[in-house]
Amino acid sequence: MTTPTATGTLRSRRIARSRQRLxxxxxxxxxxxxxxxxxxxxxxxxxxxxxxSFFRYFAGKEDLALTPLNDVWRTLIAELDExxxxxxxxxxxxxxxxxxxxxxxxxxxERPAVLSAxxxxxxxxxxxxxxxxxxxxxxxxxxxxxxxLDGAPGTDLSARVVCTxxxxxxxxxxxxxxSPPDAATSASRTELCALIRASLAAAPSALExxxx
Amino acid sequence: MTTPTATGTLRSRRIARSRQRLxxxxxxxxxxxxxxxxxxxxxxxxxxxxxxSFFRYFAGKEDLALTPLNDVWRTLIAELDExxxxxxxxxxxxxxxxxxxxxxxxxxxERPAVLSAxxxxxxxxxxxxxxxxxxxxxxxxxxxxxxxLDGAPGTDLSARVVCTxxxxxxxxxxxxxxSPPDAATSASRTELCALIRASLAAAPSALExxxx
DNA sequence: TAACGAACTGGCACTCGGTGGCAGTTGGCA
DNA sequence: TGCCAACTGCCACCGAGTGCCAGTTCGTTA
Numbered sequence: 001m002t003t004p005t006a007t008g009t010l011r012s013r014r015i016a017r018s019r020q021r022l023x024x025x026x027x028x029x030x031x032x033x034x035x036x037x038x039x040x041x042x043x044x045x046x047x048x049x050x051x052x053s054f055f056r057y058f059a060g061k062e063d064l065a066l067t068p069l070n071d072v073w074r075t076l077i078a079e080l081d082e083x084x085x086x087x088x089x090x091x092x093x094x095x096x097x098x099x100x101x102x103x104x105x106x107x108x109x110e111r112p113a114v115l116s117a118x119x120x121x122x123x124x125x126x127x128x129x130x131x132x133x134x135x136x137x138x139x140x141x142x143x144x145x146x147x148x149l150d151g152a153p154g155t156d157l158s159a160r161v162v163c164t165x166x167x168x169x170x171x172x173x174x175x176x177x178x179s180p181p182d183a184a185t186s187a188s189r190t191e192l193c194a195l196i197r198a199s200l201a202a203a204p205s206a207l208e209x210x211x212x
Numbered sequence: 213m214t215t216p217t218a219t220g221t222l223r224s225r226r227i228a229r230s231r232q233r234l235x236x237x238x239x240x241x242x243x244x245x246x247x248x249x250x251x252x253x254x255x256x257x258x259x260x261x262x263x264x265s266f267f268r269y270f271a272g273k274e275d276l277a278l279t280p281l282n283d284v285w286r287t288l289i290a291e292l293d294e295x296x297x298x299x300x301x302x303x304x305x306x307x308x309x310x311x312x313x314x315x316x317x318x319x320x321x322e323r324p325a326v327l328s329a330x331x332x333x334x335x336x337x338x339x340x341x342x343x344x345x346x347x348x349x350x351x352x353x354x355x356x357x358x359x360x361l362d363g364a365p366g367t368d369l370s371a372r373v374v375c376t377x378x379x380x381x382x383x384x385x386x387x388x389x390x391s392p393p394d395a396a397t398s399a400s401r402t403e404l405c406a407l408i409r410a411s412l413a414a415a416p417s418a419l420e421x422x423x424x
Numbered sequence: 425t426a427a428c429g430a431a432c433t434g435g436c437a438c439t440c441g442g443t444g445g446c447a448g449t450t451g452g453c454a
Numbered sequence: 455t456g457c458c459a460a461c462t463g464c465c466a467c468c469g470a471g472t473g474c475c476a477g478t479t480c481g482t483t484a
Contacts, residue, residue, distance in 0.1 A: 011432075011480065039469065050434045055471060087424035127347070128340035135339070148423070154414050157384050161377060161418035168376045172369050202366050206373035207416050211360070212299035223451060223461075252441065262463045267442060 019057045021047045023067050027115040030065060031184075035123050062129035066120060068105075068113040069174070073133045075101045077140050084144050090162045094141065095200040098166060099193045110187050117178035138163035169199035231269045233259040235279050239327040242277060243396075247335050274341035278332060280317075280325040281386070285345045287313045289352050296356050302374045306353065307412040310378060311405045326399050329390035350375035381411035 025046045029038045040061055044051045058064045076083075076098060083097040105113075120127045138160060145159040173195035177187055237258045241250045252273055256263045270276045288295075288310060295309040317325075332339045350372060357371040385407035389399055 009481080015432090036469095040471085041469080051471090052434060052436095053432085056432085061470070084423065088422060089419070090421045090423060091419055093423060124344055128344050131343045131347075132336055132340050135343075145421075145423075154417075155421070157381070157411055157414055158418035158421040160384060161380055161415050162421055164376045164380045165373060165419075168373055169369070172372060199369055202369055203373050204419050205366075206370035207301070207303055207377075207419075209302045209357075209367070209370040209374060210300060211296065211302060211305065211357075221452075227461090248440095251439090263442085264463060264465095265461085268461085273441070 018049050026064055027112045030119055031115050062126050065126050066116055066130050068116045070133050072101050073137050077137050080140055094166050099196055102193055110189055111184055114178045114184045114187050117174045134167045165203050169203050173199045230261050238276055239324045242331055243327050274338050277338050278328055278342050280328045282345045284313055285349050289349050292352055306378050311408055314405055322399050322401055323396055326390045326396045329386045346379045377415050381415050382408055385411045
Protein backbone atom coordinates (compact mmCIF):
# COMPACT_ATOMS: atom_id res chain seq x y z
CA MET A 1 0.00 0.00 0.00
CA THR A 2 2.87 2.35 0.82
CA THR A 3 6.17 2.96 -0.85
CA PRO A 4 8.69 0.25 -0.05
CA THR A 5 11.31 1.58 2.33
CA ALA A 6 14.83 0.36 2.77
CA THR A 7 14.61 1.01 6.47
CA GLY A 8 12.66 -0.58 9.29
CA THR A 9 12.43 -3.98 10.87
CA LEU A 10 13.57 -7.13 9.15
CA ARG A 11 9.99 -8.21 8.70
CA SER A 12 8.91 -5.02 6.98
CA ARG A 13 11.85 -5.25 4.65
CA ARG A 14 10.85 -8.74 3.62
CA ILE A 15 7.39 -7.43 2.83
CA ALA A 16 8.85 -4.59 0.80
CA ARG A 17 10.99 -7.05 -1.13
CA SER A 18 8.06 -9.32 -1.86
CA ARG A 19 6.04 -6.35 -3.10
CA GLN A 20 8.88 -5.22 -5.28
CA ARG A 21 9.42 -8.69 -6.69
CA LEU A 22 5.75 -8.85 -7.63
CA UNK A 23 5.89 -5.50 -9.41
CA UNK A 24 9.06 -6.45 -11.24
CA UNK A 25 7.52 -9.67 -12.47
CA UNK A 26 4.10 -8.24 -13.21
CA UNK A 27 4.64 -5.11 -15.28
CA UNK A 28 6.79 -6.66 -18.00
CA UNK A 29 4.48 -9.66 -18.07
CA UNK A 30 1.44 -7.41 -18.51
CA UNK A 31 3.18 -5.59 -21.33
CA UNK A 32 4.24 -8.77 -23.11
CA UNK A 33 1.33 -11.12 -22.65
CA UNK A 34 -1.55 -8.76 -21.88
CA UNK A 35 -3.10 -7.73 -18.61
CA UNK A 36 -5.90 -10.28 -18.61
CA UNK A 37 -3.73 -13.16 -19.72
CA UNK A 38 -1.51 -12.75 -16.68
CA UNK A 39 -3.33 -14.16 -13.67
CA UNK A 40 -2.73 -13.35 -10.04
CA UNK A 41 -2.12 -17.02 -9.40
CA UNK A 42 0.66 -17.10 -11.96
CA UNK A 43 2.24 -13.95 -10.56
CA UNK A 44 2.22 -15.39 -7.07
CA UNK A 45 3.81 -18.50 -8.40
CA UNK A 46 6.59 -16.55 -10.11
CA UNK A 47 7.28 -14.23 -7.20
CA UNK A 48 6.96 -17.04 -4.65
CA UNK A 49 4.30 -15.26 -2.67
CA UNK A 50 1.07 -16.90 -1.61
CA UNK A 51 -2.12 -15.57 -3.14
CA UNK A 52 -3.30 -14.73 0.34
CA SER A 53 -0.29 -12.53 0.93
CA PHE A 54 -0.69 -10.91 -2.46
CA PHE A 55 -3.95 -9.44 -1.31
CA ARG A 56 -2.36 -8.34 1.93
CA TYR A 57 0.27 -6.39 0.01
CA PHE A 58 -1.96 -4.95 -2.71
CA ALA A 59 -5.54 -3.81 -2.75
CA GLY A 60 -6.02 -5.80 -5.92
CA LYS A 61 -4.58 -6.64 -9.29
CA GLU A 62 -5.08 -3.06 -10.54
CA ASP A 63 -3.33 -1.67 -7.51
CA LEU A 64 -0.31 -3.78 -8.37
CA ALA A 65 -0.40 -2.63 -11.97
CA LEU A 66 -0.46 1.00 -10.88
CA THR A 67 2.11 0.85 -8.12
CA PRO A 68 4.64 3.23 -9.69
CA LEU A 69 2.08 5.89 -10.52
CA ASN A 70 0.10 5.48 -7.34
CA ASP A 71 3.25 5.86 -5.30
CA VAL A 72 3.48 9.41 -6.58
CA TRP A 73 -0.01 10.30 -5.40
CA ARG A 74 0.33 8.45 -2.15
CA THR A 75 3.56 10.23 -1.37
CA LEU A 76 1.93 13.52 -2.20
CA ILE A 77 -1.02 12.69 0.04
CA ALA A 78 1.35 11.82 2.87
CA GLU A 79 3.04 15.18 2.54
CA LEU A 80 -0.13 17.22 2.22
CA ASP A 81 -0.08 18.58 5.74
CA GLU A 82 3.26 20.15 5.13
CA UNK A 83 2.51 21.25 1.56
CA UNK A 84 -0.66 23.06 2.50
CA UNK A 85 1.11 25.29 4.99
CA UNK A 86 2.72 27.13 2.09
CA UNK A 87 1.31 30.36 0.75
CA UNK A 88 0.32 31.37 -2.76
CA UNK A 89 -2.16 30.24 -5.41
CA UNK A 90 -3.34 26.72 -4.59
CA UNK A 91 -2.92 25.49 -8.15
CA UNK A 92 0.70 26.53 -8.06
CA UNK A 93 1.35 25.04 -4.63
CA UNK A 94 -0.15 21.69 -5.53
CA UNK A 95 1.46 21.60 -8.96
CA UNK A 96 4.90 22.35 -7.57
CA UNK A 97 4.48 19.71 -4.89
CA UNK A 98 3.49 17.14 -7.51
CA UNK A 99 6.53 17.85 -9.66
CA UNK A 100 8.69 17.75 -6.58
CA UNK A 101 7.42 14.30 -5.64
CA UNK A 102 8.04 12.97 -9.14
CA UNK A 103 11.57 14.29 -9.01
CA UNK A 104 12.18 12.42 -5.78
CA UNK A 105 10.93 9.01 -6.89
CA UNK A 106 13.50 6.23 -6.38
CA UNK A 107 16.05 5.58 -9.15
CA UNK A 108 14.80 3.24 -11.84
CA UNK A 109 11.24 4.38 -11.29
CA GLU A 110 10.77 5.45 -14.90
CA ARG A 111 10.63 2.07 -16.59
CA PRO A 112 7.83 0.54 -14.53
CA ALA A 113 6.08 3.91 -14.52
CA VAL A 114 5.92 3.94 -18.30
CA LEU A 115 4.53 0.42 -18.43
CA SER A 116 2.05 1.28 -15.73
CA ALA A 117 0.91 4.41 -17.56
CA UNK A 118 0.40 2.56 -20.81
CA UNK A 119 -1.61 -0.09 -19.06
CA UNK A 120 -3.83 2.52 -17.49
CA UNK A 121 -4.43 3.99 -20.92
CA UNK A 122 -5.31 0.74 -22.64
CA UNK A 123 -7.10 -1.06 -19.88
CA UNK A 124 -10.21 0.68 -18.51
CA UNK A 125 -10.28 -1.22 -15.22
CA UNK A 126 -6.74 -0.10 -14.49
CA UNK A 127 -7.51 3.46 -15.49
CA UNK A 128 -10.50 3.52 -13.20
CA UNK A 129 -8.44 2.32 -10.26
CA UNK A 130 -5.95 5.08 -10.96
CA UNK A 131 -8.68 7.67 -10.89
CA UNK A 132 -9.76 6.42 -7.50
CA UNK A 133 -6.40 7.20 -5.99
CA UNK A 134 -6.48 10.67 -7.51
CA UNK A 135 -9.95 11.05 -6.12
CA UNK A 136 -8.62 10.24 -2.66
CA UNK A 137 -5.98 12.88 -3.15
CA UNK A 138 -8.63 15.42 -4.13
CA UNK A 139 -10.75 14.53 -1.14
CA UNK A 140 -7.83 15.00 1.22
CA UNK A 141 -7.00 18.38 -0.23
CA UNK A 142 -10.61 19.51 -0.12
CA UNK A 143 -10.96 18.45 3.50
CA UNK A 144 -7.76 20.18 4.49
CA UNK A 145 -8.59 23.39 2.65
CA UNK A 146 -12.13 23.59 3.91
CA UNK A 147 -10.79 23.04 7.38
CA UNK A 148 -8.20 25.74 6.89
CA LEU A 149 -10.32 28.50 5.34
CA ASP A 150 -13.20 27.29 7.34
CA GLY A 151 -16.63 28.18 6.18
CA ALA A 152 -15.90 30.44 3.22
CA PRO A 153 -18.63 29.39 0.78
CA GLY A 154 -17.52 27.74 -2.43
CA THR A 155 -14.12 26.84 -1.04
CA ASP A 156 -15.08 23.24 -1.33
CA LEU A 157 -15.78 23.44 -5.04
CA SER A 158 -12.77 25.63 -5.75
CA ALA A 159 -10.39 23.22 -4.09
CA ARG A 160 -11.96 20.35 -5.98
CA VAL A 161 -11.59 22.17 -9.29
CA VAL A 162 -7.95 22.95 -8.61
CA CYS A 163 -7.27 19.30 -7.85
CA THR A 164 -9.02 17.98 -10.93
CA UNK A 165 -7.10 20.39 -13.09
CA UNK A 166 -3.88 19.20 -11.51
CA UNK A 167 -4.84 15.59 -12.05
CA UNK A 168 -5.88 16.25 -15.64
CA UNK A 169 -2.66 18.09 -16.40
CA UNK A 170 -0.73 15.21 -14.88
CA UNK A 171 -2.62 12.67 -16.93
CA UNK A 172 -2.04 14.59 -20.15
CA UNK A 173 1.65 14.85 -19.36
CA UNK A 174 1.97 11.16 -18.54
CA UNK A 175 0.09 10.21 -21.70
CA UNK A 176 2.50 12.18 -23.83
CA UNK A 177 5.44 10.89 -21.83
CA UNK A 178 4.73 7.20 -22.21
CA SER A 179 3.52 7.12 -25.80
CA PRO A 180 6.80 7.08 -27.77
CA PRO A 181 7.60 3.43 -28.55
CA ASP A 182 10.99 3.63 -26.91
CA ALA A 183 9.72 5.41 -23.80
CA ALA A 184 10.15 2.33 -21.62
CA THR A 185 13.90 2.52 -22.06
CA SER A 186 14.56 6.19 -22.67
CA ALA A 187 11.94 8.29 -20.88
CA SER A 188 13.41 10.45 -18.15
CA ARG A 189 11.72 11.96 -15.17
CA THR A 190 13.13 15.35 -16.02
CA GLU A 191 11.21 15.17 -19.24
CA LEU A 192 8.05 14.15 -17.41
CA CYS A 193 8.41 17.01 -14.97
CA ALA A 194 8.78 19.45 -17.84
CA LEU A 195 5.64 18.06 -19.43
CA ILE A 196 3.68 18.36 -16.19
CA ARG A 197 4.84 21.93 -15.73
CA ALA A 198 3.87 22.78 -19.29
CA SER A 199 0.41 21.26 -18.92
CA LEU A 200 -0.17 23.04 -15.63
CA ALA A 201 0.88 26.33 -17.13
CA ALA A 202 -1.38 25.88 -20.12
CA ALA A 203 -4.42 24.73 -18.17
CA PRO A 204 -5.86 28.10 -17.01
CA SER A 205 -6.21 29.42 -20.55
CA ALA A 206 -8.40 26.42 -21.39
CA LEU A 207 -11.41 28.29 -20.06
CA GLU A 208 -11.10 30.71 -22.94
CA UNK A 209 -11.37 28.00 -25.56
CA UNK A 210 -14.11 29.17 -27.91
CA UNK A 211 -15.80 27.62 -30.91
CA UNK A 212 -16.17 29.51 -34.19
CA MET B 213 -26.35 0.16 -22.78
CA THR B 214 -28.62 2.85 -24.20
CA THR B 215 -31.63 4.59 -22.76
CA PRO B 216 -34.75 2.47 -22.96
CA THR B 217 -37.02 3.78 -25.67
CA ALA B 218 -40.76 3.37 -25.88
CA THR B 219 -40.49 3.05 -29.64
CA GLY B 220 -38.99 0.47 -31.92
CA THR B 221 -39.57 -3.16 -32.64
CA LEU B 222 -41.40 -5.48 -30.28
CA ARG B 223 -38.17 -7.26 -29.49
CA SER B 224 -36.30 -4.11 -28.54
CA ARG B 225 -39.14 -3.07 -26.29
CA ARG B 226 -38.95 -6.35 -24.42
CA ILE B 227 -35.28 -5.74 -23.89
CA ALA B 228 -35.98 -2.24 -22.64
CA ARG B 229 -38.57 -3.56 -20.23
CA SER B 230 -36.22 -6.22 -18.88
CA ARG B 231 -33.54 -3.60 -18.34
CA GLN B 232 -35.97 -1.32 -16.61
CA ARG B 233 -37.25 -4.12 -14.38
CA LEU B 234 -33.69 -4.90 -13.34
CA UNK B 235 -33.00 -1.28 -12.45
CA UNK B 236 -36.24 -0.98 -10.53
CA UNK B 237 -35.46 -4.06 -8.50
CA UNK B 238 -31.80 -3.32 -8.03
CA UNK B 239 -31.53 0.26 -6.83
CA UNK B 240 -33.91 -0.02 -3.86
CA UNK B 241 -32.35 -3.37 -2.99
CA UNK B 242 -28.87 -1.85 -3.02
CA UNK B 243 -30.07 0.96 -0.79
CA UNK B 244 -31.78 -1.34 1.69
CA UNK B 245 -29.50 -4.33 1.91
CA UNK B 246 -26.19 -2.96 0.68
CA UNK B 247 -24.52 -3.17 -2.70
CA UNK B 248 -22.40 -6.21 -1.95
CA UNK B 249 -25.15 -8.14 -0.26
CA UNK B 250 -27.30 -8.01 -3.39
CA UNK B 251 -25.92 -10.49 -5.89
CA UNK B 252 -26.43 -10.49 -9.62
CA UNK B 253 -27.90 -13.96 -9.37
CA UNK B 254 -30.54 -12.76 -6.96
CA UNK B 255 -31.41 -9.78 -9.14
CA UNK B 256 -31.81 -12.00 -12.17
CA UNK B 257 -34.04 -14.23 -10.15
CA UNK B 258 -36.21 -11.34 -9.07
CA UNK B 259 -36.45 -9.71 -12.48
CA UNK B 260 -36.84 -13.05 -14.25
CA UNK B 261 -33.91 -12.51 -16.53
CA UNK B 262 -31.18 -15.05 -17.07
CA UNK B 263 -27.75 -14.17 -15.82
CA UNK B 264 -26.48 -14.47 -19.38
CA SER B 265 -28.93 -11.85 -20.56
CA PHE B 266 -28.08 -9.58 -17.65
CA PHE B 267 -24.59 -9.27 -19.03
CA ARG B 268 -25.99 -8.66 -22.48
CA TYR B 269 -28.03 -5.73 -21.17
CA PHE B 270 -25.45 -4.24 -18.84
CA ALA B 271 -21.70 -3.98 -18.98
CA GLY B 272 -21.59 -5.17 -15.37
CA LYS B 273 -23.09 -4.79 -11.95
CA GLU B 274 -21.74 -1.24 -11.62
CA ASP B 275 -23.21 -0.29 -14.95
CA LEU B 276 -26.61 -1.36 -13.70
CA ALA B 277 -26.16 0.60 -10.50
CA LEU B 278 -25.27 3.72 -12.45
CA THR B 279 -27.88 3.49 -15.17
CA PRO B 280 -29.75 6.71 -14.32
CA LEU B 281 -26.62 8.84 -14.11
CA ASN B 282 -24.89 7.18 -17.01
CA ASP B 283 -27.93 7.75 -19.19
CA VAL B 284 -27.28 11.46 -18.85
CA TRP B 285 -23.73 11.20 -20.11
CA ARG B 286 -24.58 8.71 -22.80
CA THR B 287 -27.32 10.95 -24.10
CA LEU B 288 -24.95 13.87 -24.09
CA ILE B 289 -22.36 11.85 -25.96
CA ALA B 290 -24.94 10.85 -28.53
CA GLU B 291 -25.81 14.50 -29.11
CA LEU B 292 -22.25 15.75 -29.22
CA ASP B 293 -22.07 16.16 -32.98
CA GLU B 294 -24.95 18.57 -32.91
CA UNK B 295 -23.85 20.30 -29.69
CA UNK B 296 -20.38 21.03 -30.97
CA UNK B 297 -21.66 22.91 -34.00
CA UNK B 298 -22.71 25.76 -31.70
CA UNK B 299 -20.54 28.79 -31.16
CA UNK B 300 -19.25 30.41 -28.01
CA UNK B 301 -17.02 29.44 -25.08
CA UNK B 302 -16.72 25.66 -24.96
CA UNK B 303 -17.31 25.50 -21.21
CA UNK B 304 -20.60 27.27 -21.68
CA UNK B 305 -21.67 25.16 -24.62
CA UNK B 306 -20.95 21.89 -22.88
CA UNK B 307 -22.45 23.05 -19.58
CA UNK B 308 -25.65 24.20 -21.22
CA UNK B 309 -25.94 20.96 -23.13
CA UNK B 310 -25.48 18.98 -19.92
CA UNK B 311 -28.21 20.87 -18.11
CA UNK B 312 -30.42 20.50 -21.13
CA UNK B 313 -30.02 16.73 -21.12
CA UNK B 314 -30.83 16.50 -17.42
CA UNK B 315 -33.96 18.51 -17.98
CA UNK B 316 -35.09 16.09 -20.65
CA UNK B 317 -34.61 12.88 -18.67
CA UNK B 318 -37.77 10.76 -18.56
CA UNK B 319 -40.32 11.43 -15.79
CA UNK B 320 -39.57 9.60 -12.55
CA UNK B 321 -35.85 9.71 -13.26
CA GLU B 322 -35.05 11.53 -10.03
CA ARG B 323 -35.66 8.73 -7.53
CA PRO B 324 -33.33 6.13 -9.05
CA ALA B 325 -30.86 8.89 -9.87
CA VAL B 326 -30.59 9.84 -6.20
CA LEU B 327 -30.05 6.22 -5.16
CA SER B 328 -27.52 5.79 -7.89
CA ALA B 329 -25.63 8.92 -6.89
CA UNK B 330 -25.48 7.87 -3.26
CA UNK B 331 -24.18 4.49 -4.23
CA UNK B 332 -21.48 6.04 -6.32
CA UNK B 333 -20.44 8.14 -3.34
CA UNK B 334 -20.29 5.32 -0.84
CA UNK B 335 -19.04 2.51 -3.00
CA UNK B 336 -15.66 3.10 -4.68
CA UNK B 337 -16.11 0.48 -7.36
CA UNK B 338 -19.32 2.15 -8.47
CA UNK B 339 -17.74 5.58 -8.38
CA UNK B 340 -14.87 4.37 -10.53
CA UNK B 341 -17.24 2.97 -13.12
CA UNK B 342 -19.00 6.33 -13.22
CA UNK B 343 -15.75 8.12 -13.86
CA UNK B 344 -15.09 5.83 -16.79
CA UNK B 345 -18.23 6.96 -18.55
CA UNK B 346 -17.30 10.59 -17.96
CA UNK B 347 -13.88 9.77 -19.31
CA UNK B 348 -15.47 8.45 -22.48
CA UNK B 349 -17.40 11.67 -22.75
CA UNK B 350 -14.21 13.69 -22.38
CA UNK B 351 -12.44 11.61 -24.98
CA UNK B 352 -15.25 12.13 -27.48
CA UNK B 353 -15.22 15.86 -26.95
CA UNK B 354 -11.46 16.05 -27.23
CA UNK B 355 -11.47 14.06 -30.46
CA UNK B 356 -14.21 16.18 -31.95
CA UNK B 357 -12.61 19.47 -30.97
CA UNK B 358 -9.14 18.51 -32.11
CA UNK B 359 -10.68 17.42 -35.37
CA UNK B 360 -12.55 20.69 -35.67
CA LEU B 361 -9.83 23.18 -34.81
CA ASP B 362 -7.34 20.87 -36.34
CA GLY B 363 -3.77 21.23 -35.36
CA ALA B 364 -3.87 24.26 -33.09
CA PRO B 365 -1.36 23.27 -30.38
CA GLY B 366 -2.74 22.80 -26.89
CA THR B 367 -6.31 22.38 -28.10
CA ASP B 368 -6.20 18.83 -26.87
CA LEU B 369 -5.37 19.82 -23.31
CA SER B 370 -7.77 22.75 -23.27
CA ALA B 371 -10.71 20.61 -24.35
CA ARG B 372 -9.78 18.03 -21.75
CA VAL B 373 -9.62 20.65 -19.02
CA VAL B 374 -12.99 22.07 -19.97
CA CYS B 375 -14.52 18.60 -19.81
CA THR B 376 -13.03 17.72 -16.44
CA UNK B 377 -14.28 20.97 -15.03
CA UNK B 378 -17.74 20.21 -16.35
CA UNK B 379 -17.61 16.73 -14.88
CA UNK B 380 -16.34 18.01 -11.56
CA UNK B 381 -19.03 20.68 -11.37
CA UNK B 382 -21.62 18.04 -12.16
CA UNK B 383 -20.30 15.73 -9.48
CA UNK B 384 -20.32 18.46 -6.88
CA UNK B 385 -23.88 19.37 -7.81
CA UNK B 386 -25.07 15.77 -7.68
CA UNK B 387 -23.35 15.24 -4.33
CA UNK B 388 -25.18 18.18 -2.84
CA UNK B 389 -28.41 17.16 -4.53
CA UNK B 390 -28.54 13.59 -3.22
CA SER B 391 -27.29 14.15 0.31
CA PRO B 392 -30.42 15.37 2.13
CA PRO B 393 -32.02 12.32 3.78
CA ASP B 394 -35.34 12.89 2.03
CA ALA B 395 -33.77 13.47 -1.38
CA ALA B 396 -34.99 10.15 -2.74
CA THR B 397 -38.57 11.30 -2.47
CA SER B 398 -38.33 15.06 -2.82
CA ALA B 399 -35.34 15.97 -5.00
CA SER B 400 -36.36 17.66 -8.23
CA ARG B 401 -34.45 17.93 -11.44
CA THR B 402 -35.02 21.66 -11.50
CA GLU B 403 -33.09 21.86 -8.29
CA LEU B 404 -30.30 19.71 -9.71
CA CYS B 405 -30.08 21.87 -12.82
CA ALA B 406 -29.78 24.97 -10.68
CA LEU B 407 -26.99 23.33 -8.68
CA ILE B 408 -25.14 22.34 -11.83
CA ARG B 409 -25.43 25.85 -13.23
CA ALA B 410 -24.19 27.33 -9.96
CA SER B 411 -21.20 24.99 -9.83
CA LEU B 412 -20.32 25.71 -13.43
CA ALA B 413 -20.54 29.43 -12.86
CA ALA B 414 -18.34 29.24 -9.78
CA ALA B 415 -15.70 26.97 -11.30
CA PRO B 416 -13.58 29.50 -13.21
CA SER B 417 -12.83 31.56 -10.13
CA ALA B 418 -11.36 28.46 -8.49
CA LEU B 419 -8.05 29.20 -10.15
CA GLU B 420 -7.69 32.26 -7.99
CA UNK B 421 -7.97 30.31 -4.75
CA UNK B 422 -4.97 31.38 -2.70
CA UNK B 423 -3.58 30.28 0.64
CA UNK B 424 -2.66 32.80 3.32
C1' DT C 425 19.10 -17.53 26.40
C1' DA C 426 14.65 -19.16 26.73
C1' DA C 427 10.14 -18.57 26.29
C1' DC C 428 6.03 -15.84 25.27
C1' DG C 429 2.84 -13.27 22.44
C1' DA C 430 1.75 -10.50 18.57
C1' DA C 431 2.15 -10.09 13.84
C1' DC C 432 2.49 -12.30 9.83
C1' DT C 433 2.05 -16.37 6.53
C1' DG C 434 0.33 -20.16 3.64
C1' DG C 435 -3.08 -23.13 2.18
C1' DC C 436 -7.67 -24.33 1.32
C1' DA C 437 -12.24 -23.99 0.34
C1' DC C 438 -15.57 -20.89 -0.97
C1' DT C 439 -18.29 -16.85 -3.07
C1' DC C 440 -19.35 -14.08 -6.70
C1' DG C 441 -18.82 -11.48 -11.04
C1' DG C 442 -18.29 -12.43 -15.61
C1' DT C 443 -17.65 -15.42 -20.15
C1' DG C 444 -17.86 -19.16 -23.85
C1' DG C 445 -20.44 -22.22 -26.16
C1' DC C 446 -24.39 -24.06 -27.96
C1' DA C 447 -28.88 -25.73 -28.70
C1' DG C 448 -33.44 -23.87 -28.77
C1' DT C 449 -36.73 -20.11 -29.46
C1' DT C 450 -38.72 -15.92 -31.33
C1' DG C 451 -39.92 -12.33 -34.10
C1' DG C 452 -39.22 -9.75 -38.62
C1' DC C 453 -39.89 -10.32 -43.24
C1' DA C 454 -40.24 -12.22 -48.06
C1' DT D 455 -46.21 -19.96 -44.38
C1' DG D 456 -41.78 -20.67 -43.60
C1' DC D 457 -36.98 -19.10 -43.43
C1' DC D 458 -33.08 -16.70 -41.30
C1' DA D 459 -30.95 -13.90 -38.09
C1' DA D 460 -31.12 -12.29 -33.78
C1' DC D 461 -31.87 -13.24 -29.32
C1' DT D 462 -32.33 -16.36 -25.15
C1' DG D 463 -31.46 -19.71 -21.45
C1' DC D 464 -28.63 -22.94 -19.54
C1' DC D 465 -24.47 -24.98 -17.94
C1' DA D 466 -19.88 -25.38 -17.14
C1' DC D 467 -16.12 -22.79 -16.40
C1' DC D 468 -12.52 -19.03 -15.13
C1' DG D 469 -10.30 -15.76 -12.25
C1' DA D 470 -10.44 -12.24 -8.53
C1' DG D 471 -10.96 -11.75 -3.96
C1' DT D 472 -12.15 -13.40 1.15
C1' DG D 473 -12.72 -16.11 5.61
C1' DC D 474 -10.73 -19.18 8.35
C1' DC D 475 -7.28 -21.25 10.93
C1' DA D 476 -3.29 -23.65 12.14
C1' DG D 477 1.61 -22.85 11.85
C1' DT D 478 5.67 -19.86 11.65
C1' DT D 479 8.64 -15.89 12.66
C1' DC D 480 10.40 -12.22 14.91
C1' DG D 481 10.74 -8.65 18.77
C1' DT D 482 10.48 -8.46 23.62
C1' DT D 483 10.77 -9.35 28.30
C1' DA D 484 12.64 -12.07 32.10
